Amino acid sequence: MDIEAWVWWLIGAVGLGIPLVLTTMPEFGMLSVGAAAGAVTAGVGGGMVAQVLVFVAVSVALLAVVRPIAARHRTERPQLATGIEALKGRQAVVLERVDGGGGGRIKLAGEIWSARALDNGQSFEPGEQVDVIEIDGATAVVM
CATH class of the missing domain: 2.40.50.140 (Nucleic acid-binding proteins)
Structure with a gap:
């Protein structure tokens, strides 16, 4: 039984999503989205090199863009005067x-x-x- 590459990418995405839920570390979610992008690349017929490049590009882009925004929102909560x-x-x-x-x-x-x-x-x-x-x-x- 030969499992297609996109299935492995989806298993990896789910596997990275589990620590996201357990540890609430958003980095795992970003890597999970990168793995899902790799699954899409495999599903449309992209080769292994293209799949890995898409995974890395999406993961790094999310880490570079979303992580600083999330960190800023975590520290800059508006104070509610009561x-x-x-x-x-x-x-x-x-x-x-x-x-x-x-x-x-x-x-x-x-x-x-x-x-x-x-x-x-x-x-x-x-x-x-x-x-x-x-x-x-x-x-x-x-x-």
Whole structure:
């Protein structure tokens, strides 16, 4: 029983796909795609040299192009601000006079917050828009 070359390439592609799933190393997936390209080359009648060249070319191209992109995406994940960090930089509406001494109230993200002005000499009247600079305990510091 003589197995055709394209079948061997497919077996190699599957064999390289198994460690990809087990180790989550994308390099195995890229080599697996290269082996599948070798199988296609064998299926259309390409010789052994052409099959190996296609396998190497596709594998190296994927390693050279996809791997750096994947590495960059792995390290550059956007930070999702949650909790009080998500409130910094947002705008709020003054409900009760806010000054540097505290005691004022603002409406921030649909909730009522105590607030104080960042600059002690500054004050904000009801209805004014303010920017939240930071959250100090349960008090929003605004300007």
